[in-house]
Amino acid sequence: MSDDLRELPLRERKKLRTRRALAETALRLFTERGYDATTLDDLCDAVEVSKRTFFRNYRSKEDVALAADSDLWSAYLDRVAVAKLDGPLLEALRVALNATLEDMDPDWERRFLATRELSESVPVLQSHSLGYCQDTTRAMVETLAGRSGTGVDEPCLRLTVEIFVASWRTACLRWTAQGGQGGRDGLTDLIERTFALLPDALTCTA
Incomplete structure (x- = not known):
């Protein structure tokens, strides 16, 4: 577990992990497939989260990029x-x-x-x-x-x-x-x- 997560409460650790997973996966998909060719559905499916969870972390596709x-x-x-x-x-x-x-x-x-x-x-x-x-x-x-x-x-x-x-x-x-x-x-x-x-x-x- 990284040092910046270790001292956080469990709920906050999970939230931060999800946020990081969305950002990391978005960057990979946008680079591999192209920004326009990658949809929010593609991103959410890859991270296995709902769109509701996505919008709790980022306002838009541009924001996560x-x-x-x-x-x-x-x-x-x-x-x-x-x-x-x-x-x-x-x-x-x-x-x-x-x-x-x-x-x-x-x-x-x-x-x-x-x-x-x-x-x-x-x-x-x-x-x-x-x-x-x-x-x-x-x-x-x-x-x-x-x-x-x-x-x-x-x-x-x-x-x-x-x-x-x-x-x-x-x-x-x-x-x-x-x-x-x-x-x-x-x-x-x-x-x-x-x-x-x-x-x-x-x-x-x-």
Whole structure:
């Protein structure tokens, strides 16, 4: 039994196992058969659960396809909500991202890379991914704005979060294009190198 399940109550362990089985099987079927060719009935039959159980875990076929994304950003938002935020906010957000990546389950980067590659090849997933990114950005702004002591006015806060998200997306796209080279460490390294480019990007001339 994995360490992240061992301490949970039995009911929660079963629920998490089902959620993971749906996400893992969906990713396999979408990759092998094609996203459009795989129905929710196919997925539910493969995992041996009802559609009712599916919809208790995911809102849609698009959601289960992008489960590795939502796993990361749900964990990240939870961390930011309680993290000690000292010094430059952009750096604090980057440090929180590195810590979140470290805490993801051992198989996460394989699933995430497969998810990114699938998303790039399926237009409806590209659209859903952009919408999810927008929702996550909004949630991050709201979470930080609700933190007492943040002391950043709303326009500056929103701009900081947008820069953070753009930096993440730039690093993530490079990592995906490189076939996930270096695994999680490679992704973390690209994130740090991308953030280091921000001063040059702000003064870049046409």
